[in-house]
Amino acid sequence: MPKRILQGTVVSDKNEKTVVVKVERRFTHPVMKKVVRMSKKYKAHDENNAHKVGDSVFIQESAPISKDKRWVVVSSDQA
DSSP, rough: OOOOEEEEEEEEEOSSTEEEEEEEEEEETTTTOOEEEEEEEEEEEETTOOOOTTTEEEEEEESSSSOOEEEEEEOOOOO
8 A cells, every 4th residue: 555645834843853744635515615724733754854844845654753753754845
């Protein structure tokens, strides 16, 4: 089964080798028929501390690295 890849924005880089990435998803509400935005934060492994707050990054699923970290930063999006 392929690993999921999500795109999000770094909201915290205070931890060593870890960034917190906010991923937003948009969907149509089944009853109200309005577009709803929901977001979730993921802790992702950043080996070289290369990413800073505000950077747009791609994260990929991985085996557990610590208690909360199950994602790895794959690349950054400079667009």
